Amino acid sequence: MEEEKKKKLYNSTIGAPIIPRCAQLWCFLLSIFAISACAQAFDYADALKKSLLYFESQRSGRLPYNQRVTWRDHSGLTDGLEQGVDLVGGYYDAGDHVKFGLPMAFTVTMLSWGAIEYRRQIAVAGELEHAMEAIKWGADYFIKAHTSPNVLWAEVGDGDTDHYCWQRPEDMTTSRQAYKIDENNPGSDLAGETAAAMAAASIVFKKTNPHYSHLLLHHAQQLFEFGDKYRGKYDGSVGVVKSYYASVSGYMDELLWAALWLYKATDKDEYLKYLIDKAHCFGGIGWAITEFSWDVKYAGLQVIASKLLMEEKHRKHAHILEQYKSKAEYYICSCLNKNNGTNVEHTPGGLLYVRQWNNMQYVSTAAFLLTVYSDILQNSNQKLKCHGGIVGHQEILSFAKSQIDYILGSNPMNMSYLVGHGSNYPTMVHHRGASIVSYRENKGFLGCTQGYDYWYSSQEPNPNVLVGALVGGPDYQDKFVDQRDNYMQTEACTYNTAPLVGVLAKLLQLEDQSLDLNHDSPLLASY
Secondary structure, three states: OHHHHHHHHHOOOOOOOOOOHHHHHHHHHHHHHOOOOOOOOOOHHHHHHHHHHHHHHOEOEOOOOOOOOOOOOOEOOOOOHHHOOOOOOOEOOOOOOOEEHHHHHHHHHHHHHHHHHOHHHHHHOOOHHHHHHHHHHHHHHHHHHOOEOOEEEEEEOOHHHHHHOOOOHHHOOOOOOEEEEOOOOOOHHHHHHHHHHHHHHHHHOOOOOHHHHHHHHHHHHHHHHHHHHOOOOHHHHOHHHHHHHOOOOOOHHHHHHHHHHHHHHHOOHHHHHHHHHOOOOOOOOOOOOOOOOOOOOHHHHHHHHHHHOOOHHHHHHHHHHHHHHHHHHHHHHHHOOOOOOOOOEEOOOOOEEOOOOOOHHHHHHHHHHHHHHHHHHHHHOOOEEEOOEEEOHHHHHHHHHHHHHHHHOOOOOOOOOEOOOOOOOOOOOOOHHHHOOOOOOOOOOOOOOHHHHHHHOOOOOOOOOOOOOEEOOOOOOOOOOOOOOOHHHHOEOHHHHOOHHHHHHHHHHHHHHHHHHHHHOHHHHOO
């Protein structure tokens, strides 16, 4: 019955009830934000603010005067010194102190994409400055790491020696050796993702800081040319990364991804031509994927390519762009469990479940792509045709919201997996800095293994709350064990939280509209 009601409300065909536009908006918002007796309402504004705060906890280098996470201090101040380059800055990816280039670049790409799609919503929430600071902290590092046209420093430190120690970043005694890709040691995937990140960031800063935007774009174009000319997987050149961030999908998705972001940043046909000409041979219209991550970019690429179809100037490439769109639809339908065949698994509590280790990274990226695709359908007045039925934009957004709400506490464990949000969240996050007394409180040196002796094995909550961190999350049965050594579930990563920023801003906007309509239009509320 509920479906029949929705069809009547949203049906605009001949013979359907004619409903005022404001009433249609109200019905849409009501369908998204209707709160039953057993449902929970979440503070999206708080979640957005805390998500951006998390990136300040992950900063490497000399911290600025306006640093808000006060339990952190300067670290990694000699990074690159042995190699004669300045590699100070950037982000630690997770609970350790290695600076891995590929996930860091994807983090910046996703933060930038969120700021591009939902800039106004983030600004209304009062968080645009913090979002741009988070993007710039990563982009500044990439400028340093790209020391010449065909040289990009890929990593600082290595996972093996880093994981041997449990100490604060301010006390680091582990190897800070840096590793690079160049003409003789290619890394098209890393060069491509870094080019995408810098191109996307250049769009973010285009109006407010045009000089910086131009600089980022210059580096992005050089990196793309380097990655395309000297092709190869970066983990073949930087062997120490294989156990941590191996490029399983190869480099073709990143080259297409970079070309697409460069096209968006420059509007130059050469990048669109690359996207079209290599669509087949690079797998852009061949791979139907059910995950979007720091390694696999195809689904994100296909969603943006779908959006190009909305512009008249791209109609001459409709044949290829329609194939990109078809693969994007496969991804969306798989998340909604409406494919004929492969779908993304769902836990009994309704969470998307891709794999055991750090599953939340796939949930946050899925929520982002679903939200963006919902906007595409709404703006083009289209519906999605899955094998399991026709789906409207509101159903897609409702599902994306359900994933965010699960993260924030609407789950069988009644646990907020966004640290610091709500009253019940993980207190024993697998994170070196958070689990040890703050350097600002106790500057006494802590040796390599001293942290294991007391802090790692402690059953007490972390002394520092890693606010805004999205942990790995529950298993396929919605079970979660909050233990520091349970790193599959309790470790958080920058690329987990980055996609949340845009989605939370969108949900906050819709929530505010719902409240405004409820306040201003009492008659509509009873429609």
